[in-house]
Amino acid sequence: MISSIIGAIIVGAIIGALGRLILPGKQNISLVATIVIGxxxxxxxxxxxxxxAYRNANGGIPWLAWIVGAILAAIGITLYGRMTGRGSRV
Incomplete structure (x- = not known):
């Protein structure tokens, strides 16, 4: 139970960071918001x-899941910035 929560936080931080890297400029959101969005x-x-019905048949790193997660995180960060008035600064 605890390990799955810690794993979700770590994966969320990575996916959120990847989402922020996709977006141009500096996003003015907190680390906690980045992790939650991730x-x-x-x-x-x-x-x-x-x-x-996607399956990672060969094992290894599920690249497609990471890519889709990062794109969705970028969308979520953009929406969060617009809702809170903390848009990106270029």
Missing amino acids: IIASLIGGVILGAT
């Missing part, structure tokens, strides 16, 4: 890939 993006990405 966790949500990772979960939504997993649901989308699960609905399309």
Whole structure:
């Protein structure tokens, strides 16, 4: 239980950071918001890939899941910035 929570936080931080790297400029959001958005993006990405019957048949790193999660995190960070008035600064 605890290890899955810690794993979700770590994956959320990585996915959120990748999402921020995709976006141009500096995003004025906190680390906690980045992690939460990353966790949500990772979960939504997993649901989308699960609905399309995607399977990582060869084992290894599930690159498609990371890419979809990062794109969804970038979208989430953009939406969060617009809702809170903390848009990116170029």
